[in-house]
Structures are given as structure tokens and as C-alpha cells.
Amino acid sequence: MFDSKIQPSNDRGHLLTEQSNPRSTQLDRLATTDLVKLFIKENRFPQQAVAAAANELTAAVDAISDRLRQGGRLFYLGAGTSGRLGVLDAAECPPTFCNDPSLVQGVLAGGSPALLRSSESLEDLDESGRDDLHRHGFQTGDCLVGITAGGTTPYVLGGLFHARSIGALAIAIACVPSDQAPLPCDIDIRLLTGPELLTGSTRLKAGTATKMALNILSTTVMVRLGKVYGNRMIDMATSNGKLMDRSLRILRDLVGVKREQGLALLASSGGSVKLALLMKAAGLSRDQARLVLEQHDQHLRAALDSCGVTLTQL
Structure with missing residues (x-):
């Protein structure tokens, strides 16, 4: 009306x-x-x-x-x-x-x-x-x-x-x-x-x-803002099965870890894919990796470059 x-x-x-x-x-x-x-x-x-x-x-x-x-x-x-x-x-x-x-x-x-x-x-x-x-x-x-x-x-x-x-x-x-x-x-x-x-x-x-x-x-x-590496969403939340599986695939593809290793790596990184990638690739502890990322404005590529590391599997 x-x-x-x-x-x-x-x-x-x-x-x-x-x-x-x-x-x-x-x-x-x-x-x-x-x-x-x-x-x-x-x-x-x-x-x-x-x-x-x-x-x-x-x-x-x-x-x-x-x-x-x-x-x-x-x-x-x-x-x-x-x-x-x-x-x-x-x-x-x-x-x-x-x-x-x-x-x-x-x-x-x-x-x-x-x-x-x-x-x-x-x-x-x-x-x-x-x-x-x-x-x-x-x-x-x-x-x-x-x-x-x-x-x-x-x-x-x-x-x-x-x-x-x-x-x-x-x-x-x-x-x-x-x-x-x-x-x-x-x-x-x-x-x-x-x-x-x-x-x-x-x-x-x-x-x-x-x-x-x-x-x-x-x-x-x-x-x-540094939340992506290549075309991967490396800052995503592992809040459900789909996102956890995606995180594990990213770790597999970029640093060559299998599922069980990926799960352990995510646990040690507090669930952060970005931290897990840097820890594995550069051999750093979580605290060390966090510090390096902070020094490079949370950009993974710059952090990896500072450690002399390249993710060749991308």
C-alpha cells in the first residue's frame, strides 16, 4: 500500500x-x-x-x-x-x-x-x-x-x-x-x-x-599488509577442518612436511601458518620467528630473505 x-x-x-x-x-x-x-x-x-x-x-x-x-x-x-x-x-x-x-x-x-x-x-x-x-x-x-x-x-x-x-x-x-x-x-x-x-x-x-x-x-x-605469500593465505585461522586441511597443504607444498609433521609444527607455532613456515624453513624457535617477522613488518618473504632462505616449492 x-x-x-x-x-x-x-x-x-x-x-x-x-x-x-x-x-x-x-x-x-x-x-x-x-x-x-x-x-x-x-x-x-x-x-x-x-x-x-x-x-x-x-x-x-x-x-x-x-x-x-x-x-x-x-x-x-x-x-x-x-x-x-x-x-x-x-x-x-x-x-x-x-x-x-x-x-x-x-x-x-x-x-x-x-x-x-x-x-x-x-x-x-x-x-x-x-x-x-x-x-x-x-x-x-x-x-x-x-x-x-x-x-x-x-x-x-x-x-x-x-x-x-x-x-x-x-x-x-x-x-x-x-x-x-x-x-x-x-x-x-x-x-x-x-x-x-x-x-x-x-x-x-x-x-x-x-x-x-x-x-x-x-x-x-x-x-x-603481508598476509599472503605467493597466492597462499598464510595468516588464515585454522578454525575448522577445511581450514586446517588447507594449512597442512600449504606446509606440505612450501616446506615439504607431511601431515603429522605439519600438525606438530602448527601446534608448536600456536596455530600460525606464517610462523610455522618461517620456523621450519629457517630453523627458528617460535619466539625467534616471531621476532624476525616483527622486524620485517609481518611480511614472510622479507623475513625469509633476511634469513637467507627461499621457499623453492612455491
């Missing part, structure tokens, strides 16, 4: 994400096979959109990495699909990179309940974005990635304004051109995926491109 009290703050019909896609004007008349083929064809656009934003993504990775090295944190802020994607990316960092959950945080309009039940009306409150950041202890040394597909979400705009006002790093991700929806930010990432097949449904191409961009941001930042 239409609520006459809800009025749009401005006419958003001009936005790229709200326009009608000429390739789907007969969507309801297509055979299922043609529907599927059309969706597959349209899903090429997110890849192209992300590729076009490579320079901005690069700048964001370097800027975020610098802040995190100095003790800052990374926050994603959004409403609806955009916010849920930020929460998803943040939640997947600790098991993948064994970082403290506070290092990367997803802030969603409506909080945890909005993950399961839509609360999109809350996105119209610009002060809520600022207030939610306050509640999470957002500070000057931190980084904010404000995610708003259409570029006009007051909740995200409020958060970005607040980030800039206190000198924090403000990064915006939107799927409309900057002239359609300017955003207050230091780095402006535009993922221009075009009109959706289902008009205005930005959980489709816009959501796909946003997920791709967040994958790039968080993973590449963690690479820069």
Missing part, C-alpha cells in the same frame, strides 16, 4: 541506475532460455565497469593500506544491498586473513536485523550514518568506504561528510556518473554498469560490480 507520507527528496529518475534498459523492455514475454541468456550477457558489464575503475581502486588500496599500517581501521557503510555487501566482505576477512574483527567492519543501516529483513526506509536519514559511525568508534585515522549504488543515499552521504569533517579517509563507491550524483570523498570509485534488466533493481549488475570491487579492495589491502 502506498504511504502518502513518504516522498522522494528529489527526482532520481535521471540516474543511470534508475533508467530503463532497452534490451529488456519485453522481459516478461521472453522464454526462460532467453531470459537466462540475457542475464548472462548483461553480467559482462560489471567486469567492464570494474576494469574502468582500476586507477581509483589502486589509489584506494594504497591509501587504505597506509592507514591500516598506522593503526587505522576500514569501515564499509551502506544501506540495503550495498550495506549487506559491505557486511559480507568485512565478515569474511577474519577467517581468511586472521585479522581482528575490528580491523574491517561493515556498518549497515538498521544494524544486524536489516541483514535478514529489509529496512530500506532507514537510508533516508543522513544523521544515522554519522551516528552509526560514532557508535562504532570511527576516528580520524580510520578509512570509510561509503557504498551507494545510486549515489544519493542520505545515510551514506551523512557518513562520508562526517568522515571528511574529521580528517578520516573517505572513499565512495557508486554506480552512476559523478555529474549525476556528486559525493563528498577523497577517492571516487564509479562502477558504471548501466541500467538494470529489472529497472532500478541494483542488487543485479550494480551489486555484482560492487562485490567485485570490495573483493579487490579487501584482498589487495591484505596482500599489502
